[in-house]
Amino acid sequence: MTTITRARHWILAGICGGVLITPMAGCVHSIELKPSTSNNQESSTREIARHEQVPLIMDSVRVTRNGSPQNLSSDTEERVLGRLREIGLFSRLGNMAAAEPATGDKFVRARLLFDESIDPHTGAVAWKGLLLGASMFILSPFIQMDYDYATRVTLELERWDGQVKRYEGQSSGSAHYHLFSATPLMIEELKGHVTEASLTALMNQVVQDTPFYYASNAPLQERQIRAVSVKSKRPDASSVSKTTSVGR
Secondary structure (H helix, E strand, O other): OOOHHHHHHHHHHHHHHHHHHHHHOOOOEEEEEEEEOOOOOOOOOOOOHHHHHHOOOEEEEEEEEEEOOOOOOOHHHHHHHHHHHHHHHOHHHOOOOOOOOOOOOOOOEEEEEEEEEEEHHHHHOOOOOHHHHHOOOOOOOOOOOOEEEEEEEEEEEOOOOOOEEEEEEEEEEEEEOOOOOOHHHHHHHHHHHHHHHHHHHHHHEEEEEEEHHHHHHHHHHHHOOOOOOOOOOOOOOHHHHHHOOOOO
16 A cells, blocks of 8 residues: 555545544533623512502613614513512513503603623634635534623613612623534523523612612602703714716
8 A cells, every 4th residue: 555545545534533523523512601790799688568669661672782773672671571570679560562650650660771792703713614624624623613792781760759770780601612513592592691690680789779669768749850852863974975977
């Protein structure tokens, strides 16, 4: 057997080994959650009498991704309302479609901002894809890829007398995977864990302020007069290009 023939056999064996290893190692992925930087991480319990509870109505929900506004998903609103329902602070919860209580009733308005940050490391994925292509997938079980996801949830609660409390919970995590294992299920699993951590940090802060929402804490006649600005957004003329053609 010549040296060239032996080399071909080794190359063929390497390719076959890579093909056999890839299905076993290529579908492996792991999720890493990073410690949250939000304050008041400790879980706590407070008590509130039923006659002290007031309703909460969702006033607005905004969603952004990497700084860009996104279409509102009902899942985001319902998930936050579900966590508020779990802590048991308010007598009733209403979404944005719910009618406000009658004039003169005490209730809390809620405004929510859900900000997502996503980094799929596209540059690194492209470079590693070229490397995998050059190696005929032999290196696929050994090259790790990453997908980073972070959330910052901001909740603003306005009491019936005009006083406002602002809460913020944030968390982040990464999914580490190999070739062929970047499935939508993996991404959704990562998002679920990170979002849950953010909401847990947020709700712990709300529970700490339980006495602030007692119905007896502020009479309605002490409500502050607040002004609301109503304005339109100025169009960005610099982003509009015009082309004029002159006919003969």
